[in-house]
Amino acid sequence: MKITIENNEAKFLFRIADTSLILAQRMAELCSNAPFLEEDIAISNCSLDLFGRAEELYKIIATIEGNKFTPDDYVFRRNEREFFNIKLVEQPNEDFAWTITRQFMHDVWAKEVFTQLSSSKNEELVGLCSKVLKEIEYSLLHSRDWMYRLGLGTEESNKRTQDAIDHLLKYVEEIFNFDDLDKEYFSDCANIERVWQEEINRVFSEINIERKEIQPLSMRDFRDGFHSEHIGHLLSIMQYLPRAYPDAKWS
Amino acid sequence: MDKFEQAFNQIIEDDLKVEPRDWMPEKYRQTNIRQISQHAHSEIIGMQPEGNWLLRAPSLRSKQVLLAKIQDEAGHGLYLYSVAETLGISRQEMNEQLHNQTAKYSSIFNYPTVTWADMGAVGWLVDGAAIVNQVSLQRTSYGPYARAMVRICKEESFHQRQGYEIMCQMAFGTAAQKEMAQDALNRFWEPALMMFGPHDADSVHKGQSMAWKIKRESNDHLRQRFIDRTVPQAEYLGLTIPDKGLKFNEETGHYETSPFNWDEFWNVVNGNGPCNQERLDHHKKAHNDNRWVREAAEAYAEKTEAQVA
Numbered sequence: 339m340k341i342t343i344e345n346n347e348a349k350f351l352f353r354i355a356d357t358s359l360i361l362a363q364r365m366a367e368l369c370s371n372a373p374f375l376e377e378d379i380a381i382s383n384c385s386l387d388l389f390g391r392a393e394e395l396y397k398i399i400a401t402i403e404g405n406k407f408t409p410d411d412y413v414f415r416r417n418e419r420e421f422f423n424i425k426l427v428e429q430p431n432e433d434f435a436w437t438i439t440r441q442f443m444h445d446v447w448a449k450e451v452f453t454q455l456s457s458s459k460n461e462e463l464v465g466l467c468s469k470v471l472k473e474i475e476y477s478l479l480h481s482r483d484w485m486y487r488l489g490l491g492t493e494e495s496n497k498r499t500q501d502a503i504d505h506l507l508k509y510v511e512e513i514f515n516f517d518d519l520d521k522e523y524f525s526d527c528a529n530i531e532r533v534w535q536e537e538i539n540r541v542f543s544e545i546n547i548e549r550k551e552i553q554p555l556s557m558r559d560f561r562d563g564f565h566s567e568h569i570g571h572l573l574s575i576m577q578y579l580p581r582a583y584p585d586a587k588w589s
Numbered sequence: 590m591d592k593f594e595q596a597f598n599q600i601i602e603d604d605l606k607v608e609p610r611d612w613m614p615e616k617y618r619q620t621n622i623r624q625i626s627q628h629a630h631s632e633i634i635g636m637q638p639e640g641n642w643l644l645r646a647p648s649l650r651s652k653q654v655l656l657a658k659i660q661d662e663a664g665h666g667l668y669l670y671s672v673a674e675t676l677g678i679s680r681q682e683m684n685e686q687l688h689n690q691t692a693k694y695s696s697i698f699n700y701p702t703v704t705w706a707d708m709g710a711v712g713w714l715v716d717g718a719a720i721v722n723q724v725s726l727q728r729t730s731y732g733p734y735a736r737a738m739v740r741i742c743k744e745e746s747f748h749q750r751q752g753y754e755i756m757c758q759m760a761f762g763t764a765a766q767k768e769m770a771q772d773a774l775n776r777f778w779e780p781a782l783m784m785f786g787p788h789d790a791d792s793v794h795k796g797q798s799m800a801w802k803i804k805r806e807s808n809d810h811l812r813q814r815f816i817d818r819t820v821p822q823a824e825y826l827g828l829t830i831p832d833k834g835l836k837f838n839e840e841t842g843h844y845e846t847s848p849f850n851w852d853e854f855w856n857v858v859n860g861n862g863p864c865n866q867e868r869l870d871h872h873k874k875a876h877n878d879n880r881w882v883r884e885a886a887e888a889y890a891e892k893t894e895a896q897v898a
Contacts, residue, residue: 363644366643369640369660370633370636370640370875372879374883375666379664379667382657382659383660385656386653386657386660389652389653393649410648413649414648434879486889488882490889491884491889492884492888494881494885495884498881575645576644578645580648585763587758587762588648588651
């Protein structure tokens with residue numbers, strides 16, 4: 339099965355949908371591995387929200403594309419170079435500081451993204467945004483609270499958080515290299531970056547974290563389906579069954 | 590017998606509930622702690638064999654349903670730890686008992702889940718067996734436990750349907766899927782029946798627990814109910830129960846099975862099942878690797894409370 343994308347709006351929405359999906363899969367890895375039971379449940383909640391969000395976005399994409407493919411086709415039948423998530427969300431759960439920092443950086447971005455998309459001309463998308471924005475409030479509350487606990491908790495937690503941030507910041511620059519498609523469907527691209535930088539800098543300064551200068555890396559853009567090496571492993575696990583049994587049906 | 594003991598006996602006799610602040614015999618307290626913490630640990634360790642397939646679930650829907658189900662189990666564990674806490678043991682103590690193996694959990698979770706069909710078999714058979722037991726426990730004499738069971742049973746019946754749905758999909762699917770379904774049934778059938786515990790004649794805790802109405806029905810009685818309910822479900826799926834001696838007794842109206850392999854049961858209970866070590870190591874690793882996170886949260890709470898004060 340070769341998945342094709344015809345419409346610009348679909349192309350654009352894949353960036354958001356894939357980002358939700360890949361982060362959801364990453365967060366699901368914490369199931370039965372969280373620091374304590376309440377946190378296990380909270381992370382599962384965030385993961386479920388993200389899977390649900392991805393599924394709804396794939397449905398909207400499928401409609402735009404004339405229902406040539408289903409959401410499950412999009413999830414289980416595309417290859418590495420056909421995914422368009424930001425690289426930030428495919429980074430692994432090295433420790434809990436990575437998990438939280440990645441989520442926090444994503445949530446701040448996602449809040450402004452879905453705020454802007456709620457004035458889209460696509461009514462289905464607008465409807466989804468009002469639901470998603472409530473979920474993001476919860477998720478952001480969760481990830482931001484943890485940033486404070488980890489940044490200001492102990493010397494070790496501060497160091498681990500600093501290490502996670504130093505690494506993950508490398509994958510931020512590309513998010514704000516907006517192209518024409520972004521400019522067509524976001525109402526104010528520059529504001530996405532402004533809001534993100536302000537909130538990140540504010541929180542970092544309050545939690546005793548230094549924002550080091552990151553040299554721009556020669557890293558190709560996620561908008562063209564470029565990834566870190568992690569994506570292939572993530573997909574090979576996620577897509578194993580439908581790939582191994584192409585004739586089987588799964589509910 | 591003093592007036593406290595008399596009052597306690599009266600509660601049991603009248604089929605009322607014992608509440609946390611009531612006087613109770615120390616052995617009643619300890620038996621409940623043992624049973625409730627064992628139940629809680631089972632919910633928590635039970636997350637692992639299902640978590641094993643979470644990242645590989647074959648559709649968006651099945652992945653979300655499975656994650657929600659495992660999350661329910663975490664919730665049940667949390668709820669049950671709280672019930673046990675009303676009897677004067679802390680969650681930390683229970684966790685230590687799990688790690689030093691003085692507390693047990695259901696042996697069924699020491700079996701590996703090797704194919705996706707096992708997600709069906711676990712929901713259908715393991716949760717199915719658990720429900721039969723837990724419905725009975727809705728009438729247990731310790732009030733908080735009985736009330737917890739009412740709530741937990743509602744979610745468990747959803748879990749069983751989720752499992753049976755997967756079994757249907759597999760059994761009515763391609764030849765490869767049907768083969769996986771049969772294989773899962775073959776592996777989980779007898780371990781699921783042994784979840785009800787030893788035969789009544791060999792059950793150590795039976796007498797006093799029945800007298801105190803902690804346990805309301807015998808192991809064999811509950812097991813028979815499960816078998817009678819499950820055999821027709823397997824027939825509907827077109828799958829074969831892996832017991833050549835299985836037959837329906839027209840006179841009693843019950844199915845009869847071949848003798849179980851109790852040597853395997855006791856060997857798994859005593860720590861020598863296929864995944865005992867892995868389950869425990871997984872739990873310890875998550876706990877120990879994240880110690881710094883809990884320390885950070887505590888340190889932060891102390892600092893911010895100090896500021897408020």
